[in-house]
Structure formats: C-alpha cells, structure tokens
Amino acid sequence: MAAAVGAALCGVLAATPAAAVAAPGGPVTVSATKASPARYNGDCPVDVGFAATIKAGPGSKVKYRWLYEGGKAGAVRTVLVKGRQVTVWDRRTFTADTRGWQALQVLGTRRKTGAKTTFRVGCHGPVIVQSGSTPAPVPTSSPTRKPEPSTPPATAQPTATPTTSGTPDPDPVKVTATATGITNGNYEGSCWNPRYWTTSGTLKVSRVPATVKYRWVDSNGWKSGEFTQEFAAGGATEVPVKYEEKVAFDTRTGWRAIEVVSPGAPTLSNKVDYDIKCTDATDAKVTVTALRPSYDGVCPPPTGDPGVGDLPFTVRIEAEKTPAIVKFRRIWNGTPGPVEEVRLNEPYRTFAAHKPITGAGTVTLAIEVNGVRSNTATSTVTCQNGPLPEAEAQVEKVTAPEKAEYLYYCGWNPDYRHYLSGAITAKGPGRVPYRWVIDHGSVKEKSAVGYVYFHGQGSQTQHAVWATQPTYNASASVWLELFPDTPKAVTSNVGLYRAVCRL
CATH class of the missing domain: 2.60.40.1930 (Macroglobulin (MG2) domain)
Structure with a gap:
C-alpha cells in the first residue's frame, strides 16, 4: 500500500540542537511509544494520537522531539518533570492510506530513543477476506466504516512519588490574529452619504484542523457579532478575514481590532487606527x-x-x-x-x-x-388645585399659517411644518376646551380636544404645529373651535394656506 503521510501537528521540522537541558535529578529514560488507534480502517481525514513516558529526577527539564518514518524529526520541545515521570503526546492527521512509525527521542549529552510504534491508516471500507473456496460475501449496501478498537495510550506507573502529569489537549491550537487595515480609515471629505467601511485582517492557527471564533471590536465600545472560521485538515493555516459595513461617517478618531473568542481565553489583536474628518459639518x-x-x-x-x-x-x-x-x-x-x-x-x-x-x-x-x-x-x-368649570370664552384672532403661501418643489420635503396660533379670551375663571380644524375642501383634519385654564378674566394664546408634505397645487383653511361638538361652540376667523408647486 502506498504511503501518504498527513500533516504532522507537532510543529515544523527542526535541526538537532548542539546541547540540551540536563536533568538535575539522575538518569533519564524514555518508554516505548503507543499509537491510538494503531490500526484504522474508515473515513478520512482521521487523527492518530501518540504517547510516551519520560522518567527523570524531580524538577528536571528535559528536551525531546518526535521521530517519524522517512527520517523526519519534529520540533524540539522542553517539558518539566514535576515528580519522577511525565507523559507527552503528539497528534497527526491523515487524509490518505498510510503506513508509518513514530518514536520519542530525548536529547542531551547522550540521546535516548524509545521503542517506536507502527501504525496503519486505511481510508476505505473494511477489507473482505476470501478464504479457501468460500466466495467473498457481496455487501448489499455501503458498509459502515468504523475505526478498529485500540488500546489507549499507556502511562507508566509512578514510583515512590505518583506525579503523572499531562494536559487534556496534547497540542492545543494557538491562534494569531492580525488587523491589517481599514478602507476609508483615514478619510477627510463629505460625510453626507453613508460609505463602505471595511476592516481587514488575518487569522493564523498553529495546526489544522481547527475552529476559531472571533469578532471585531472598536475603541468606542462597539463589538460585532461572533464569526466562525473553519480550518480544514490538510488546508491552509492562515486565512484573510474582513468586516464590511455601510455607515454614516462622523468626525472621530479611534481604532479597531480582532478579538479571538475561542479557543482559549479571549485575546485582542494589534490595533489599526482610523481618523475621520467631515468637511460638511458646520456651525x-x-x-x-x-x-x-x-x-x-x-x-x-x-x-x-x-x-x-x-x-x-x-x-x-x-x-x-x-x-x-x-x-x-x-x-x-x-x-x-x-x-x-x-x-x-x-x-x-x-x-x-x-x-x-x-x-x-x-x-x-x-x-x-x-x-x-x-x-x-x-x-x-x-x-x-381641583378641577375648574368651563369658562365663557371667545376666540379673538387666529393667525394665518407660517409660510401661508408655498411656492417650491412639491413632494421633496417630508417634514414641512406650519406653526399656528390663536388667542382665546375668557370672561372669568374656568376651563375652555378647544381644537384645531384644517379644511382641505374635500377632507377636514381635526386635532384632539385640548384645554386651556383660566383663573380669572384674561387672554391666552394657543399654538399648534401642522406638518404637511405638499404634493400638488392645493389650498386649505385653518381655524380654531371652542367648546367643539356642543351647542355653545365658537368658531374663530379663518387662516388661509395655498401651495403652488413648481415643475
């Protein structure tokens, strides 16, 4: 079977160092390496784990590396032996049929290499064996692919001081996030129309496969939602990322960055500054x-x-x-x-x-x-204190609406407002109900009923805001009613409004 070695996850290849950290507490020994699973037949990609045990004196710092088929060697690492032994792990991902071996080598004045383990990966269904004259069975459906059972990595028994140590993930993913720039990050000009603002960066992982969750943050406290970036087995370890939005600019300075949410504790990338100056801001x-x-x-x-x-x-x-x-x-x-x-x-x-x-x-x-x-x-x-009875009152004068004659382009201003006023005079104390009426000819607009309070003879001016959007040539009449919808209703004079639309 042709061998196809998957990506080694223990790091880049490294040259043999000239010297290594010596163990202060006696001789160093290394166990045979165990593979799990040692035999695999099923779907790929698949991870194969490797484990070996180093024995040394307490407090020793031991340098080691993994050796692979084909004469390859992994990166040099250092481990602290807190008791008398420590178990180290490695993991490799395979995407095709592979036969190989792996062993652990301790470095120092005298190198020591533990017994190697062999493994086999078959990226296909189970092998059907034909024995003697018995024909091989023909499967009626696609066989279920399952890895062969295997023995988990062995850990040597502790001696006088049981201090076997290790981590849940032998090769945790390390993520490096880099913010690289902001489109329109240094901008001076009109801020009237919204503009696209794109923040760019990269995510780099120490191994694949990996899943990274991240988000974008701003110095003003803003944070985007979370995004997920998948790194496929055998694929690239670095990818570009960006966040694009259409925003209404305003004059401000600050920075943006990438926050890696997981794996590991949240970390912040470098910061890229922005400086926005709006030239159409005015006094x-x-x-x-x-x-x-x-x-x-x-x-x-x-x-x-x-x-x-x-x-x-x-x-x-x-x-x-x-x-x-x-x-x-x-x-x-x-x-x-x-x-x-x-x-x-x-x-x-x-x-x-x-x-x-x-x-x-x-x-x-x-x-x-x-x-x-x-x-x-x-x-x-x-x-x-206390409610007042209705007072006898009359309307002295209603003014014509502000901008009583509209001569402009019609339909362009959705917030065109008129301001109305009318003077109400009472002959004594009491409450006077009133409402505004705007007569367009075919339609009458009536405001809700309001009240004005008097505590003696006098006059008060009532105001109202009339919002309109002229869309065609039109005219309207405006007046004030006192005591509306009652037999003693009083109507003011009429204020006129006219709209003449330009083409």
Missing part, C-alpha cells in the same frame, strides 16, 4: 421659542386632556452652508443631553421639542452647537 444659528410661555392649571394635567400635558417649544437651526451636518445638544433646565444630528439640504430646519408638565416651576430649553449656546426659552407652570 449654525439656532433660535428656540416657547410656544406656551405659561401654564396655569391642574398639575399634572388631568388624564383625558390631550394636548395640555406638554410644554411645546420650537427649535430653528440655520446652517452657514448647505448641504450641512449640524451636531447639537438640547439643554433642558441647564442640563446638557446627548449629542444629536440634523442634516440640512435646505437653508434651515425647524423641529418641535416637548417637556411634560409635572409640577410648578419653570422649564428652560437652549440648544448647544459646537460649544456655543443659543438663546434660552422659558415656560412657567402655575399649579391649581
């Missing part, structure tokens, strides 16, 4: 307005009074240039919040901010852009 002018400068009513507002429980503010951000990316923080009552981002294609953007009414006092809001704070808008809350 901006910010104006904050309190839409309800004061609230005078029950605290917290009664359940079922929609539209009353929040203090609404508007924030207008005007960029110095467009397109632009503006990073900002909301500062409620002097406490900065997390960094947020707004992307502007148009010269400015207006958005709403809200704070729930929880008790008496003042609520302030400012916006910080690049360390510079905007004006501070303030709402004052006065709390009253």
